[in-house]
Amino acid sequence: MSVTRHYDREFVRTFFTSPTAVDGEDDSAKMLRSAGQLRGLQAPDVWVPDNEDATAPNMRDEGVENIIDVVANQGAEFPGEIHPRVVWHRESPSTRYQGFQQMLEITDPENGAVEHIDGFVIPEVGDIDDWKKADEFFTIIENEHGLEEGSLSMSVIVESGEAELAMGDLRDEMGKPSNNLERMFLLVDGEVDYTKDMRAMTPTGELPPWPELRHNTSRGASAAGLIAVDGPYDDIRDVEGYRERMKDNRAKGMTGIWSLTPGQVVEANTAPLPPKTGSWLLEAGGQEVELEAQDGKQVYDGDDLSLEADGDGGYVLQAGGERLELDEEELTEELLDRTAYIPSMNDIVDSMEEFEAAKEAGKGAIAMTQAATLVIDGVEVDISKDRMWDEATYQAAQTPITLFQDVYEHRPDQHEELEEMYGADIVERATAVGN
Numbered sequence: 001m002s003v004t005r006h007y008d009r010e011f012v013r014t015f016f017t018s019p020t021a022v023d024g025e026d027d028s029a030k031m032l033r034s035a036g037q038l039r040g041l042q043a044p045d046v047w048v049p050d051n052e053d054a055t056a057p058n059m060r061d062e063g064v065e066n067i068i069d070v071v072a073n074q075g076a077e078f079p080g081e082i083h084p085r086v087v088w089h090r091e092s093p094s095t096r097y098q099g100f101q102q103m104l105e106i107t108d109p110e111n112g113a114v115e116h117i118d119g120f121v122i123p124e125v126g127d128i129d130d131w132k133k134a135d136e137f138f139t140i141i142e143n144e145h146g147l148e149e150g151s152l153s154m155s156v157i158v159e160s161g162e163a164e165l166a167m168g169d170l171r172d173e174m175g176k177p178s179n180n181l182e183r184m185f186l187l188v189d190g191e192v193d194y195t196k197d198m199r200a201m202t203p204t205g206e207l208p209p210w211p212e213l214r215h216n217t218s219r220g221a222s223a224a225g226l227i228a229v230d231g232p233y234d235d236i237r238d239v240e241g242y243r244e245r246m247k248d249n250r251a252k253g254m255t256g257i258w259s260l261t262p263g264q265v266v267e268a269n270t271a272p273l274p275p276k277t278g279s280w281l282l283e284a285g286g287q288e289v290e291l292e293a294q295d296g297k298q299v300y301d302g303d304d305l306s307l308e309a310d311g312d313g314g315y316v317l318q319a320g321g322e323r324l325e326l327d328e329e330e331l332t333e334e335l336l337d338r339t340a341y342i343p344s345m346n347d348i349v350d351s352m353e354e355f356e357a358a359k360e361a362g363k364g365a366i367a368m369t370q371a372a373t374l375v376i377d378g379v380e381v382d383i384s385k386d387r388m389w390d391e392a393t394y395q396a397a398q399t400p401i402t403l404f405q406d407v408y409e410h411r412p413d414q415h416e417e418l419e420e421m422y423g424a425d426i427v428e429r430a431t432a433v434g435n
Contacts, residue, residue: 009045009081009227009406009410010227010402010403010406011045011227011255011256011272011402011403011406011407012045012046012186012227012229012255012256013044013045013255013256013257013268013269013271013272013407014044014045014046014080014256014257014259014265014268014269015044015045015046015048015186015188015229015256015257015258015259016035016038016044016046016047016048016258016259016260016262016265017048017049017050017054017085017232017258017260018031018032018034018035018047018048018049018050018054019031019032019050019054019055019063020032020049020050020051020054020055020059020060020062020063020064020066020067020084021055021056021059021060021062021063021066022059023056023058023059028059028062028066029066029069029070032049032066032067032070033070033074035047035049036070036071036074036075036078037074038078038262038265039079039413040079040413040414040416040417041265041266041269041270041414041417042262042265042266043078043079043080043265043411043413044080044259044265044268044269045080045081045256045269045410045411046080046081046082046083046186046256047078047080047081047082047083048083048084048085048121049063049066049067049070049071049082049084049085050084050085051063051064051067051084051085051086051087051102052085052086052087052088052123053123054085060087060102064102064105064106067084067106067113068105068106068111068112068113071084071106071113071116071117072111072112072113072116075113075115075116075117076115076116078116079411079412079413079414080411081118081119082116082117082118083117083118083119083120083121083153083155083185083186084102084106084117084120084121085120085121085122085123085157086098086099086102086103086106086120086121086122087099087102087123088122088123088124088125088134089123089124090124090125090126090127090130090160090162090163091126096133096134096137099122099134099137100137100140100141103120103137103138103141104141104144104145107141107145107147107152108145109145109146109147114145114147117152118152118153119152119153119154119155119183119185120138120152120153120154120155121155121156121157121186121188122134122154122155122156122157123156123157123159123190123193124157124159124160124193125156125157125158125159125160125162125163125166126160126162126163126166127162127163127165127166127169128166128169128170128173130162130166131156131166131170131173131181132173132179132181134154134156135154135179135180135181135183136179136180138152138154138180138183139180149180150180150182150183152183153183153184153185154181154183154184154185155184155185155186155187155188156184156186156187156188157188157189157190157193157231158187158188158189158190158194158213158217159190159192159193159194159197160193160194160197161194161197161198164194164213164216164217167187167216167217167219167220167221167224168220170184170220170223170224170226171223171224174224184224184226185226185227186226186227186228186229186256187217187220187221187226187227187228187229188217188228188229188230188231188258189210189213189214189217189228189229189230189231190231191207191208191210191213191231191232192207192231192232194210194213194231195207195208195210211248211252214228214230214249214252214254215252217230217254218249218252218253218254219253221254222253227255227256228253228254228255228256229254229256229257229258230245230246230249230254230256230257230258231257231258232258232259232260233245233257233258233260233264234260236260236261236263236264239263239267242257242264242267242268243267243271245257246267246268246271246272247271250272255272255403256268269414270421272400272403273345273400273403273404273407273421274343274344274345274348274400274401274404275342275344275345276344276345276421276422277293277344278341278342278343278344278346278347279291279293279341279342280293280298280339280340280341280342280372280374281339281340281341281342282298282300282305282335282338282339282374283337283338283339284300284302284304284305284319284338285302285303285304285305285320286304286320288340289302289304291374294375296373297372297373297374297375297380298372298373298374298375299374299375300374300375300376304319304320305317305318305319305376306318306376306377307331307376307377307379307381308377308379309379310325313327313328314326314327314328315327315328315331315379317331317334331381332381332382332383335374335381335383336383336385339372339374339383341370341372345404345422345426345430346422346426348397348400348401349401349426349429349430349433351368351389351397352394352397352398352401352433352434353429353433354366354368354389355389355393355394356394356433356434359391364390364391365388365389365390366388366389367386367387367388367389368386368387368388368389369384369385369386369387370384370385370387371383371384371385372384398434401430401433401434402434404430404431405430405431405434405435408427408430408431415427
């Protein structure tokens with residue numbers, strides 16, 4: 001039996017888990033059915049019916065039945081990929097066997113769900129030999145049910161030191177004739193169990209941020225051609241904290257993050273995309289402050305910087321208790337050092353199109369100018385900076401556009417919202433540039 005998968009993704013923004021069976025409800029699959037109805041920006045790139053941690057042990061058999069029922073009936077219309085999480089543990093053969101049985105039942109073609117199942121998520125993996133055991137179960141399942149070998153993708157949750165070290169072995173192991181590890185898809189951090197495995201403690205009992213784990217997972221994914229996803233951010237009301245976590249992750253090359261609610265899904269689906277409008281940042285009080293655009297000028301309205309003209313062509317800038325007496329050129333240089341620009345989608349597309357035209361004309365590098373009028377305490381200062389664009393700069397700028405193109409190609413349910421966000425013209429140009 002040949003099963004057609006939804007698509008091969010270059011990026012995953014959202015990894016959304018749902019309990020497969022809730023005790024005490026008239027319909028134990030209520031939350032599963034609700035998740036399967038998500039569309040547009042509320043729908044994740046990867047939906048994970050979670051038959052492990054999110055589902056009580058005594059409800060997991062019913063959870064398997066619910067996965068089959070809901071996916072068979074709703075899976076064809078769901079716009080993202082579907083990857084159920086089953087039970088597994090590196091130190092428990094019986095738990096691994098239970099996970100195998102769950103996957104075997106879910107993928108039985110007679111149950112009608114497998115044509116909408118893209119793969120499975122395996123938690124609590126250990127060293128690379130443990131990953132191979134899971135992979136072998138996938139191969140057995142595919143052969144047992146007449147599925148194309150390798151058609152079910154395998155994602156793992158990195159929840160132990162063993163699994164973290166195994167990521168370093170993955171690149172060498174993939175492609176060997178003794179395994180089918182080419183089926184690997186996502187490397188997902190599980191910081192809660194990782195903290196337990198590492199016997200880590202903090203004074204408040206909060207989870208450590210584990211920047212090293214996130215870096216290592218991103219590096220492991222890059223080396224093996226996979227996709228890295230951060231673990232859950234469980235303070236679901238802390239939207240700013242969630243955004244900061246995603247911003248920090250993207251600087252590590254990790255675009256995806258676990259989402260616990262549809263609200264987090266929307267945040268995680270939109271955060272990696274280029275902004276609709278550009279913005280200027282000014283360093284003040286030890287942090288970067290976004291300036292307010294007013295009548296084409298960039299206005300600072302804080303208390304950590306003050307600026308006044310001295311009447312003789314000079315200026316006095318006070319910052320952090322330091323008083324600087326500067327002439328016009330020195331002030332411009334000081335403010336240039338303190339400013340940065342976040343380009344909009346239109347800015348990025350404009351720059352890429354301009355560089356492509358220059359390259360077509362035989363130029364290897366061109367200068368791009370960014371200019372603004374800053375207003376501090378009513379004093380206006382014009383600044384401009386030139387940035388050289390060469391092929392390397394172009395390739396770096398292309399990453400957010402490539403993400404947008406990947407989203408646009410694989411999530412047609414989001415087209416209307418994206419066009420409302422950016423405008424149809426910008427969307428059309430963004431999908432064409434770089435190709």
